[in-house]
Amino acid sequence: MANEKFLLGIDIGGTSVKLAFLTEEGDIVHNWEIPTNIENNGSSIIPDIGEAVHKKLAELNIPHENLKAAGVGAPGPIDTEKGVMFEAVNLGWPDNFPLRDLVQEAVGVPVAIENDANSAALGEMWKGAGKGAKDLIAITLGTGVGGGVIVSGDIVHGAKGAAGEIGHITAVPQGGYMCNCGKAGCLETVASATGIVRTAKELLADYTGDSPLKGLNDITAKDIFDSAQAGDELALSTVDTLADHLGLALANIGSVFNPERIVIGGGVSKAGDFLLGKIEQAFKKYAFKPVGESTEIVLAQLGNDAGIAGAAWLAANKN
């Protein structure tokens, strides 16, 4: 182990920072977490990371010179070339925060940074469900809906770094719900965990039939999927609504990009093959035929480790 070179993957979230040493092939050798301290405008987050890394190197008897490079995924818009982060509101950092240089100083190796959704997309491409693909779209169905777009093996950033905002595709052009982004009818309002719960409640309001969801005080996305798989009609039509919106949006992205794979991750994707089958069905219905035949929809494989794997990919390929 003493002569092996390692990559450092860092995935900064609002409550914890995930850290890992990985081989140059992207296999995790050791991973751990530290809390994200957002007090004092998040001013101790990066010193905390530096300290944690140096301590862990010592603990594992890895000489610092065996650390080759680091990659960072962080929650917000990033200018990867300048190495700065904008509007990192949930970490408390000021605008135009020089994230790359500060982490570089703290860990003592070259650093590349990326938005966390993009980093997770890269992770799935390198070590997960996207393995071997060079053109892929990753979409994360969680509290919100995030995404990353990869063309020719690299992230597409776009004119203002706003590429990959799949959650803000307008899925409901007329009469849609307001989204946090200030626009109405975003995919996120109907295809996130929050969105599917709202759809269920809306359908329940006019529903005269029986449904296990009726007795619940606080419906969750999991309740809906469980009931749907058990055959409950209301839950089924809730899931169908989500699958239809998602299938349409993905089909339309597909007709423009024809990616090899679309990787679906995030909490909602835990509904697994049951949900995947319904999304695929809608996708094939709405997609240009050659796209429906050549673009594969698959479930993400790395779960919470996708960000770390992507950060390590950045470390290996962007330094």
Next chain:
Amino acid sequence: MANEKFLLGIDIGGTSVKLAFLTEEGDIVHNWEIPTNIENNGSSIIPDIGEAVHKKLAELNIPHENLKAAGVGAPGPIDTEKGVMFEAVNLGWPDNFPLRDLVQEAVGVPVAIENDANSAALGEMWKGAGKGAKDLIAITLGTGVGGGVIVSGDIVHGAKGAAGEIGHITAVPQGGYMCNCGKAGCLETVASATGIVRTAKELLADYTGDSPLKGLNDITAKDIFDSAQAGDELALSTVDTLADHLGLALANIGSVFNPERIVIGGGVSKAGDFLLGKIEQAFKKYAFKPVGESTEIVLAQLGNDAGIAGAAWLAANKN
């Protein structure tokens, strides 16, 4: 002129082949056309091109060694790496047609080939409305709706070469018209010249008011735009319908890919700033805010020369 190097641009269409000698900077030095002879499975198309090129070189006193390379745009799906064309039904060529090698033999210089819509997109990027942009979408509103997607200065082909099929985005998810592609509700069914005429006829059927379109035997897209600009309400709502569908589709592409520019060309785009303003309005309504602010929608500038310019770009950059 004797020592200057030239690029050869070839744009193969169903009725004519456009040819041009261009400088290495992409400026047309001389251009001309020959008819496309689709008889005998299009077997004389490429010999005709070879003969025309050699004759024209002699006529202009350009030594063959001053021809550096050639690019070809052709109407159908193409494997640019293998240099073959699939399903070139309207030229009569068999499937898996080795277009690149045959043209190379006929003109005696290295050749790169590309689908014609992609070639036009590259032309606008190099010498037209996309100048200076590296991420752009080109969309052609004609009898059908075609497109080309450029990321980091190069065409996105996708898994099965079906990227850029913007015309087959599903714009009308329920109750849309059948498209030639075999799917219903494609953008092409509502945003092409054919589509807008159909929309006008549909609106006219239930319209009790007065409209200059009522007296026409055979409504054209131009009639609709002319009447709309003159203030006719029915024509205006026809144009608004097109702009709304197109603005939504472009906004959704924009949120995934945040291109610097979206270039709108083709016959329908001759409606100019009047149409552009309406598309922009719909685009801004449906686009993720940072995309609405950073992605510019512009009219194509090269008209029928876009394909030739793109073919010359291929000659300069892909050989």
